[in-house]
Amino acid sequence: MLELARTRNVTRRLVLAAAMTLPFAASIPAHAQETVKIGLVAALSGQSAKSGEAITRGLTLAIDKINAEGGVLGKQVELVSRDDESNPGKGLVAARELVQREGVAALIGGLDTPVSLAIVPFVNQEKVVFVGPWAAGTPITKNGAEENYVFRVSAVDEYVDEAITEYLVTKYGAKKPGLILINNPWGESNERGLTKALEKRGMEHAGIEKFESNDVDVVPQLTRLKEAGADSLFLVANVAPSAQVVKSLDRMGWDVPISSHWGPAGGRFTELAGPSGEKVHFIQTFLFTEESDPLFVTLKEKFPEIKTLADVTPATGIANAYDAMLLLAAAIEKAGSTDGPAIREAMYEVSGIEGVIKTYDKPFTPDDQDALGPEDYTFAHFVDGQIIPLGE
Template identity: 30%
Template structure:
């Protein structure tokens, strides 16, 4: 009897403990996040801070639907296979409610396919490839950041206005770079039929041989250059180009170069007068951004980068979607995100029903070296909704759901 009583007592304790754990788990929404922290720290460390700021604000206000948000992150080493492996771990072992993240386009596509196969909700924050919402789009995947197509479409009118005939192209040789150049060619040929592409340098991601690339571009004698390199590759390219005089007398149109993550490390070596997309945090005077900037600087004693905006907006989007759905069920979330409106530091955005792309826009301007560092000048914000194809066009690009 004593033994039986002991067993029953132990069982009661375990049962009670189990109820406590279940109750605790029921009071938390777990966000599983996958990213390339070790491979791309310049963007992703500020991004992590942006996510944390959003989490703190949401939880301090009582959470979402009465539940606190909890973030569980995993590093994918910038490898698509690792992205799928850690996503599976988050879903199967950590029992997360939703997935988010992604930086490189190839890892983003791997996570997009995972979401499709597992029928599990995934919000892609940063990967830019158009395939995430078009060719490889699926019911369970949505994307926050302006796509490759959107950003190139923002730059193309500026490039056309230069009235330069001979263009050279340089880009990282993977999905993002390839799609950016393909879109640039398409839009330029449509607007300027006599355009010529006289040189094309596709470099291994993170392993650019800047000397040979710059020399090959110079030998082609282009009138202008379209650049898609970023991070460490951009630094090497700019420094070598400055040394060899590649940019003298030539216009350069460049994706991402105005982002603090990539222009700040160049300091006084930053290029002058390039046409770029970026994030001039120091000059944005909207109420939404002013509030974000104040809160970010108070918490981290640092200025935000574009990654900070993406991380913050990513968590805010998930919170808004879960609140609207009243659930973390993937089917209900997929429905709730269609037409979802979210307030971000860059202003209000909408996740389009037709392709699951958000209408977040971007800043386009010129680079300039001021006080020993690169900044954006003469910039303006372009609404992302104006740089997306129509629902009819999307229907031809995206598989039927």
């Protein structure tokens, strides 16, 4: 609770800062617009740009389908995007701009948990539905708001932590894993989840080490874990920092099993990590396994630069965003309005929505605003630049 309180204090300051950086702009009545605008705040540049690209592609395919079937409320759906550059302050400013200037009916988030956590207080205050298709930090949806406007079609840290703990124990017989975590709110969220999963099994960890996203040498932290007797590693970080962990392990000559959150899937991980990147096993919620997959066929038609399955990194971002957009559109249609509170109530009623991950029958409740659970996870790794299920 102390960590959550700190996060709330930081995000409150960010809300005030964003308010001062933008001139006053009256909200644009969404009903007066010719289209139903959906706002996207995601990393569209920088080291996590592949994640933003994947989310954009998934949303675009879903919107094409929705519009071909008549749109929502008799109007076409329009995507309005802003780049958060993986920066919480910039993400919050972008969210305010989309809501107050563009008059979006709802917001879609991106990869980074710190950015989403910065946006959460704002959307709850403004009563605007915010759907996360990627960021997995547990407090994003479990944020303590009396009226919670934040929903998610993605993995959830506390569930992922249980899954990757079970994986290390059952596959490798791990008895004393070490934790190597990015030093930000996402790392903190997983520290709580992983230690809870170990305590549940009566297990001890070899230590908890943190590192920064711009660290190029993680050997000191890994050395401490090795000397403490770590027989395996939990890794939580996005693409570039995860690659630095792998390269540091190579420099040490330490070949140790690694069970990871899905951070490495957000870009060309093995290009940065080298061949040893293929040893990292990580969680996914969706994978293309056949080029005949209907969504993959549509993806190739829409984006000619995609030739093979190896050109899709990662499929999880595409699928989560695609399903999130279908659920959001169904809720807006059911609400009969672009009014935020009406859409929020309708999110609890949507049913029979056939997504690519699964069919959703009332996937949200006021007590659980996450549409996906552990049963929707699978483990994967990179092989020749392509993410494939383990065992294939």
